[in-house]
Amino acid sequence: MTRAQLAASTGLARSTVAARVDVLMRLGLVTPYGDARSTGGRPPSLLAVNPAARxxxxxxxxxxxxxxxxxxxxxxxxxxxxxxxxxxxxxxxxxxxxxxxxxxxxxxxxxxxxxxxxxxxxxxxxxxxxxxxxxxxxxxxxxxxxxxxxxxxxxxxxPVLIDNDVNIMALGEQHAQFPTARDLVFIKASTGIGAGIIAGGELQRGAQGTAGDVGHIRVGRPSDALCRCGNIGCLEAVAAGPAIARALQAAGKPVRDTADLVRQVRAGDVDAIQAVRQAGRDLGDVLAMVVNFINPSVVVVGGALASTGEHFVAGIREVVYQRSLPLATEHLRIVTSVTGERSxxxxxxxxxxxxxxxxxxxxxxxxxxxx
Amino acid sequence: MTRAQLAASTGLARSTVAARVDVLMRLGLVTPYGDARSTGGRPPSLLAVNPAARxxxxxxxxxxxxxxxxxxxxxxxxxxxxxxxxxxxxxxxxxxxxxxxxxxxxxxxxxxxxxxxxxxxxxxxxxxxxxxxxxxxxxxxxxxxxxxxxxxxxxxxxPVLIDNDVNIMALGEQHAQFPTARDLVFIKASTGIGAGIIAGGELQRGAQGTAGDVGHIRVGRPSDALCRCGNIGCLEAVAAGPAIARALQAAGKPVRDTADLVRQVRAGDVDAIQAVRQAGRDLGDVLAMVVNFINPSVVVVGGALASTGEHFVAGIREVVYQRSLPLATEHLRIVTSVTGERSxxxxxxxxxxxxxxxxxxxxxxxxxxxx
Structure with a gap:
């Protein structure tokens, strides 16, 4: 853009734009970029952000x-x-x-x-x-x-900024895949289950920094699974990797841990596939509430369980589209992480x-x- | 504050502060306010926001x-x-x-x-x-x-700004009662049930503007109550005024509508009190999820059901403190609206x-x- 275009699009005074552009150019963050088409007289300079500056x-x-x-x-x-x-x-x-x-x-x-x-x-x-x-x-x-x-x-x-892993994964998915999404929920489903919440374009951490702690929300179907938090029927106690592995073990199926579970699903084991799909439904039950409550445009599912392929996300979608309000799901996308281990x-x-x-x-x- | 204090507290250059204060004074939004204690030489001017300007x-x-x-x-x-x-x-x-x-x-x-x-x-x-x-x-x-x-x-x-009633009630409670709260959830429980969400200091409307639509989240206890949305067991179908009135009617108790229910609770009718307390528990079940998810510092309960006195809020507290994470409820306040019909x-x-x-x-x- 030119300085004149910046003034028009921001509503700022041209003198203000000129002064701010000057600062940004001295910091190297903005550089001249070719020349704009002349409208008579000296051609106005095109400006561009310079991502290589720092x-x-x-x-x-x-x-x-x-x-x-x-x-x-x-x-x-x-x-x-x-x-x-x-x-x-x-x-x-x-x-x-x-x-x-x-x-x-x-x-x-x-x-x-x-x-x-x-x-x-x-x-x-x-x-x-x-x-x-x-x-x-x-x-x-x-x-x-x-x-x-x-x-x-x-x-x-x-400056050094610190945050928890799920929050930065939410930011990573937003930047890499959905840069225009202002309301995005990232779910990490692995040995634990947690969420990162971007609402109104900002990462939301909550009053005590515990926002996104969805692992201890109770799932809809009756469950007496005891959770490490002391309650029963928590999402993490029925749908995280270790809980699924334990349930398969109890049914006589040898599954060592979350990684082993993922291998068995990918190898096409029907029992493991059914268990992961049910875990998807249980997570979907909680996500249906989240979708009604915060109305995101995108839900990204990551973590080891998301890497089992479509079975897990199919279970999530099944319940979210059944239980959430039609207006909230009309344009909702529920997708698996594309950036994977890089998020x-x-x-x-x-x-x-x-x-x-x-x-x-x-x-x-x-x-x-x-x- | 003086201009020097403003520069120190904002980190802005003194020339920037001087220019901005000049604009605010010309707009009448900021006015001189007595005199600051002199540190030698001409005393620096104290400035104050002028709420009477407009x-x-x-x-x-x-x-x-x-x-x-x-x-x-x-x-x-x-x-x-x-x-x-x-x-x-x-x-x-x-x-x-x-x-x-x-x-x-x-x-x-x-x-x-x-x-x-x-x-x-x-x-x-x-x-x-x-x-x-x-x-x-x-x-x-x-x-x-x-x-x-x-x-x-x-x-x-x-400029004319429009929003839905529950969102402006959330803003009203924040401004009047909790001006420093950056994460606040307002619940209106009356003939319907809805929420207004302030997260990170900003009112959150969601991608389609449906954020806060908690009335159609499914409650925890098994229920076959049919909701107008087509699902069963929605919060509104078990805990809103008309649902409570219907349940009391079915039990042979003449309750005309939400206003009549409120009157009977206030008059000390035991059946009406028990029904409202159970509705509080059902709302608490949904709020426990909300508290885990968004980690507010304050939940304000308003609407006709909140005006029944402590019975309704007692039911809410009972379940939220049982089901939400200790860290999320440690400093959480659950209160009834003080501004009432003025929120x-x-x-x-x-x-x-x-x-x-x-x-x-x-x-x-x-x-x-x-x-």
Missing amino acids: VVLGVDLGATHARAAIADLSGELLAEERADLEIAEGPDVVLAWVETVAHRLLEQAQRPITDLAAIGVGLPGPVEHSTGRAINPPIMPGWDRYDVPAHVQQAFPV GVLGAAAMAIGHVLSPEAIEQASLELTS | VVLGVDLGATHARAAIADLSGELLAEERADLEIAEGPDVVLAWVETVAHRLLEQAQRPITDLAAIGVGLPGPVEHSTGRAINPPIMPGWDRYDVPAHVQQAFPV GVLGAAAMAIGHVLSPEAIEQASLELTS
């Missing part, structure tokens, strides 16, 4: 894996690395891995460390986003209330990019320019 | 009543009027009432029409907020897709105020100043 680091830390990537400001991954790494090794070991890999990825992407503008990190447990600390995380010994940003900033003095790292990068391009960060950067 | 009109149109009020920019009501008015009379009759009453209220508040900055209107049906039109409203003959803002703007050439008109005014004080509206007003 890079961010996205880090996805799971229970037993770690993934990191350098991305440009459009979210495109420039270099990426994955490792088997136990989060239970504790912050010193895991964050040392992050630091080493970050330097290696910057080198691969041929970008100096001064190009790094921010870092986003996903952790496999409850996180206090405002302080970047995990709070009472069940599977993360040594991480409780550990100051992750302060540790990372010793090596990289840039976390894409979302962590997206969280960092969102910060770099925020009005507050740009105002701060422009102050640093002039001082 | 006024807004809030209008709450229900099925059989209408209420309108003039409020200042702090949301304080300066003049108010209520009438029995059927929404089914159609837009010409109802909006003529709004126009007449608006002039009368401005006169009572001793404010010229040029002081009116915006109008907020709540309608008792589904609304497309972006266009200000009711869409297929079941109890509003003549209103389907009617352009309410265009009609109102013939008399008052200011709609307070929220309609708050919606208008939110627009008047938005950066976009202030930018627009400042452009009009300079042109």
